[in-house]
Amino acid sequence: MMNSTIYKTLFTLYLLSLLTINSVVAQNKKEADLTRATAEFKSLRYVSAIKELSPILKTDTANVKAQEMIAYSYKMIKNYEEAMYWYEKLTKQLPVKPEWFLYYAEALANNQQYEHSEALYRKYYSLIPTDKRAAAFSTSNLDGLNKNSGNWKVGFTNLNSQGSDYSPIFYNDGLLFTSNRAGKRFSRRIFQWDNTPFSNLYTIPTLKEIKVIDPDSLMSIAGSKNNKNYRFNDDDTAPTSNDTKTIGNYNTSLERDTMALLLEKGLNISLLKGALNSKFHDGSAAIFPDGSIIFTRNNYYKGTARSSKDGVNKLKMYTVSGNDLGRITEFPYNSDEYSTGHPTLNVDGTILIFASDKPGGYGGSDLYYCVRSGNGQWTRP
Structure with a gap:
């Protein structure tokens, strides 16, 4: 009888020790995962940070530190839909950080939810009245955004790619602009902020080459079954890292930049000559x-x-x-x-x-x- 009691006691202690060890291991893994995610975040590798933070938040949904990092990461890669989702959660936390209202307002404004955005700017201003930006945002006139809209015509031009194309200025008889479009050659360098190519300056010699086009109809034609000239990879399957020109990494928004391939036909777009363009931005x-x-x-x-x-x-x-x-x-x-x-x-x-x-x-x-x-x-x- 005594031996039976001893065995039961030992077995119970054994089970408790196993549970304790498993709990410690699990806790150590959580801490290691968060440390790795934090390192990616602090290194401004936001795409990688999101990849590390997502599984953490699936199992630890109330982790405010992880929520804050993933919200800011989505903001910085301009995924405003996801940024809105996480900042909405954060602004319901106590204690709340004032900048969460500011970033939530910015994400809403980028999604054209102006009235909701203005209300959050006012909330931020009430918390940080010394911030002059908040004062300007909170008193903005939404109707003024469309005041002169009839005087201008905005169109999508054939200079665009599936990357970022911006900052155009007149240059000689044409245009000089910035783009991080995928190049025609393989690249070993990648901007780890959002896993895209680095930006360069491009030129187009004459303004008459620039046309306004309908991007939706263009991409629809490119993706049709009858069009064999523009596939997103060699076998029409889902894209993988093997389909990219950036070795070892890829961003699906730039995967086989079909838009640029189509639009650049007939255009004389070229890198600006000289010593300006480097291996960085x-x-x-x-x-x-x-x-x-x-x-x-x-x-x-x-x-x-x-x-x-x-x-x-x-x-x-x-x-x-x-x-x-x-x-x-x-x-x-x-x-x-x-x-x-x-x-x-x-x-x-x-x-x-x-x-x-x-x-x-x-x-x-x-x-x-x-x-x-x-x-x-x-x-x-």
């Missing part, structure tokens, strides 16, 4: 009267990439000049610790306006200007 430029170009690039100069104290490679502005655009000089008010970029110039090239998140602004990124003096130097912004 190059884009958003303005042109001086003498043909020199001031442009935005990652903090990469003379073959060296530099980062801020917290390990982030910021944006800087550079000027490329010379008959062959072969000489690059750095803007004197750049910094490793904050970004400067997206320049624009007045007609004679003596006033420069640009964006920066440098300290001392209203918050986030602000617009600054400086003037070119008689000796060619820029005044302090």
Whole structure:
């Protein structure tokens, strides 16, 4: 009888120890998973962070830290539908962070839910009345958005791809613009923020080549069974990483960029010649009267990439000049610790306006200007 009791006691202790060990292992795995996700998030690899955070939130739905990171990650890759979903959850938490209302409002505005967005901007302003941006947003006139809509016609042009195409400026008889469209050659480099190619500056020689088209009908024709010229991969199956031109990674929005393949037919789109385009982001430029170009690039100069104290490679502005655009000089008010970029110039090239998140602004990124003096130097912004 005594032996039976001892065996039962030992067996119970054994089971309890197993449960304890399993619980500790499970807890350690949760902590390891969250640590790995946090590392991806802090490294600005938002697509990878989302991949790590999604399974965590399936099993730990109340994990506010994970919710905050996945919401911000979706915001930064411009998936505003998912950002709205997670920020709605976060704004119901206690205690609540004021910026959650701001980011939720931004996501709603990007989805054209303006009235709901305005209400959340007001909520953010009530929490942070010193933020001048919030004051402007909370008093915005929604009807004013359509005030002059009849004076303009907006169309989808044949310059577009399934990537990001933006910042067009007149250049000689044509156009200069920024794009991260998939190139014709394989690339080993990828922007891990959203798993897309790095941006470059492209030119088109004449404006008459630019046409307004209907993208929906174009893609419908491309995807029809009768059209064998434009397949999304070789066997019409679901896309995989083998179908990409970026080795080892892919973003499905750029998978075999069918739109660009169709639209580029008959267009003379080419990379801007000279020393400007690098292996990192190059884009958003303005042109001086003498043909020199001031442009935005990652903090990469003379073959060296530099980062801020917290390990982030910021944006800087550079000027490329010379008959062959072969000489690059750095803007004197750049910094490793904050970004400067997206320049624009007045007609004679003596006033420069640009964006920066440098300290001392209203918050986030602000617009600054400086003037070119008689000796060619820029005044302090």
